[in-house]
Amino acid sequence: MFNLTGKRALVTGSTQGIGYAIAKVLHDYGAEVYIHCSKDEVKAQAVAAKLESGLWVTGDLGDPEYIKRIYEKTGELDIVVANASVQFRTPWNEISAEEFDRQINVNLRSTLELMQAYIPAMQAKKWGRFLAVGSVQQYRPHMHMVVYAASKCAIQSLVHNVAKQVAEDGVTVNNLVPGVIITPRNDEALADAEYARKVLAGIPAGFAGQPSDCAGAALLLCSDAGRYITGIELPVDGGMKL
Numbered sequence: 665m666f667n668l669t670g671k672r673a674l675v676t677g678s679t680q681g682i683g684y685a686i687a688k689v690l691h692d693y694g695a696e697v698y699i700h701c702s703k704d705e706v707k708a709q710a711v712a713a714k715l716e717s718g719l720w721v722t723g724d725l726g727d728p729e730y731i732k733r734i735y736e737k738t739g740e741l742d743i744v745v746a747n748a749s750v751q752f753r754t755p756w757n758e759i760s761a762e763e764f765d766r767q768i769n770v771n772l773r774s775t776l777e778l779m780q781a782y783i784p785a786m787q788a789k790k791w792g793r794f795l796a797v798g799s800v801q802q803y804r805p806h807m808h809m810v811v812y813a814a815s816k817c818a819i820q821s822l823v824h825n826v827a828k829q830v831a832e833d834g835v836t837v838n839n840l841v842p843g844v845i846i847t848p849r850n851d852e853a854l855a856d857a858e859y860a861r862k863v864l865a866g867i868p869a870g871f872a873g874q875p876s877d878c879a880g881a882a883l884l885l886c887s888d889a890g891r892y893i894t895g896i897e898l899p900v901d902g903g904m905k906l
């Protein structure tokens with residue numbers, strides 16, 4: 665049910681953090697997994713070697729040309745996890761057009777472009793898994809991440825809409841929604857004891873998650889075990905959404 669032998673996968677932004685944990689679990693359950701990051705080929709290659717997949721690809725998701733190149737390198741895939749994102753902490757009335765465009769392009773537009781690139785072949789094969797990665801900020805936005813939160817809400821809409829249209833072809837489209845997960849992204853912010861205390865106070869479980877906490881949910885949604893689950897958000901957040 666969870667066996668992914670014979671399946672080929674790409675996890676964007678998988679050189680560290682949540683993406684790496686998802687790539688590892690897909691690999692552990694038998695998939696051939698492409699490791700990806702924006703441009704550091706040495707890092708991508710090293711992580712692929714650590715995973716013993718040997719498969720890696722780089723490309724900045726803010727640039728549609730790179731998405732075409734990523735597709736040219738991987739070819740058709742069975743599983744795509746759109747995990748990479750960028751976020752800027754800026755008060756709402758100081759957000760620049762550049763920051764807006766960067767977050768919308770890397771987070772939202774690339775999710776659509778990855779769907780457009782990979783889902784048609786999944787439909788033709790009558791089996792496919794597309795997993796977007798959202799954020800608890802879809803429900804509880806951080807006051808200094810207005811555009812990031814909005815990009816994740818928009819991804820949720822994209823997931824609902826496309827899931828319905830490709831379901832009859834055996835392709836599921838879902839959204840894994842992490843809460844506070846300890847990754848290099850928030851190392852610095854959580855190192856501030858006062859900020860960390862405030863964040864933890866908002867998590868009913870009382871602790872921040874590890875990247876591996878997202879692995880089981882991703883495996884469910886990327887395997888045959890999840891064949892009847894589509895168009896959902898699956899929060900992995902210790903109850904923070906509540």
Ligand SMILES: NC(=O)c1ccc[n+]([C@@H]2O[C@H](COP(=O)([O-])OP(=O)(O)OC[C@H]3O[C@@H](n4cnc5c(N)ncnc54)[C@H](OP(=O)(O)O)[C@@H]3O)[C@@H](O)[C@H]2O)c1
Binds near residue numbers: 679700723748850
């Ligand atoms: N950590 C959390 O608490 C948390 C909470 C809610 C949601 N999330 C979501 O979970 C996902 C993973 O988060 P994370 O904390 O694991 O992130 P992370 O530690 O910052 O890692 C991000 C990964 O994405 C790659 N990446 C960044 N910008 C990219 C770009 N423009 N093009 C291609 N690759 C890019 C990074 O590599 P390079 O920088 O080398 O390219 C890295 O591999 C994100 O979608 C994030 O929004 C995280």
